[in-house]
Amino acid sequence: MSPEIAWLIARATGQTLHMVAIAALIGSALGIPLGVFLATSGKGELFAAPLANRLLGAVVNATRSTPFIILVVAIIPFTRLVAGTSIGTNAAIVPLTIATIPFVARLVEAAIREVDPGLIETARAMGATPLQIVWKVLLAEARPGITLALTLTVVSLIGYSAMVGAVGGGGLGDLGIRYGYQRFMPDVMLAVVVVLIVLVQAVQSAGDRLARRFDKRIRPR
């Protein structure tokens, strides 16, 4: 493999990590609160707001059901507004983030719904405010589940990031398509796939380990 190709792969890896990291950070920062709200705003729940719950739920579903590549092109005006351009790595972060928010929200919602409702009642009986219940009970008890949810999010983001080559986003997927496929360079394709596999493996096992450490429900051997 020539040094030029190696440099291309290194640069593409950097772009992928850059896009994934920022989209995961912003997506989680917005997705986790949204997930908490979805999990606690149903009828008779902590922050009961059934109408807002249904509305946000519908928006989340709509975003989730739009194929990512369509989302990328559909929100180009918005991307331009936010990033100042609709082309390039920074522009690609916008649709990645938009897709991440509802993804994280639904996974976090599921993790929080796993928390025993008896614990919410217990905290209420102690005189906890709804916010205290969220912080001290729901998020604390759902931490292993949320960790796994975020792990899954990052892994999915690595996959999604391959599609943003369509708007000049760069990254490993883009490199694989342009060099590996269109220029018939199987060694580049192979290298791209290997790097992706290593990335996903690393993220997944780090996430698993973290989740296990947070999970105190299992009796230690």
Place this chain on the structure above:
Amino acid sequence: MLRTTLPNFLQPALATDVVPVGLYDPDNDAEGQAALPAIATTGDLVHIEGVSKVFPAGRNSAAVAALDGIDLSAPRGSVTAIIGRSGAGKSTLIRLVNGLEKPSSGRVLVDGVDVAQLPEAGLRGIRRSIGMIFQHFNLLSSRTVFDNVALPLEIAGLQGRDIAARVTPLLDLVGLADKRDRYPAELSGGQKQRVGIARALATEPKLLLSDEATSALDPETTQSVLELLKRINRDLGLTILLITHEMEVVKRIADHVAVIDAGRIVERGSTFDIFSAPRHETTKALLSGVPGMQLPDYVTARLSQERTSGSETVLRIVFTGPHATDPVLSRLSGELGLDLNILGGAVDEIAGRPFGTLVVSFPADDERLAQVRGFLAERGLSTEVLGHVA
């Protein structure tokens, strides 16, 4: 032994003339500006008056009246039990006391404050003066024993050192000082409930609510948890209101008992009176599981309410108080020349008093029966004719 390990902040509760700290004070409630003025305080810490609770009709269900005209009170410093079958409404009833449920009508006074009228913010204040323990313990799996007990203190806004100063003596009190850094998954059921009890005591409550606290425990562990509760009641003067479906629990620790059935209180009184002279069918049914209360199957199978020729009358004799240990039976057969057949019986202790039941049968006509019952009544023993066996 207990005194020495007692947390300092609980000590004032031992002296009757000292107002315990941490009591809910509606005039000084940071959160509940809307708290209502206190209503005259009586000798009862909890006073429930004419309370009904209707759960509105759902999509697939009709409206359910869970509670119907409940009057109940829990005197200060007492252990009051509410017993009933599952679905009788006791869970709803106990949740009215700390406002987890709102009554459809009626008043729920806790230390003179009508909990039913308090808004959520005001409730938070009063809830900090009411501890609660649960059937399934409801410990946070992500927190150590220490941190679980610390939770209500964190919620009340206490800081690190103040929290430790309260949690440590409580862990001593419940005998779990050596488990402070363990997680709930590493504890047995009995230990988990002890953590639950320590947690419920953390905010120095004046009232402890117990929601089937021993129902998930084996009999031996149940005993030790009940002993702990009794000790807390006795030594700290803490008022306990508990719900259970087990007469055994009532017998061990309750001073007063109310029997609830289909949302109504069907019988109430001192534990001893209810056990020695149950009147309502539900009470009798609940008592049938207690040793000495149930007849052997071969007797019940033959029992009839009609007297036939050659049949024997089945009589339950209840021994209470000082006569519980008298040789009444031998006198009965000796002085009245009676051929007694013993069908069942048990001697036990209820609310700390000796108590025995004996089921006997003997051939008797009305006159003879009256003679026997008179003989026993003279000696302070109550009797109940259960029927006749051929």
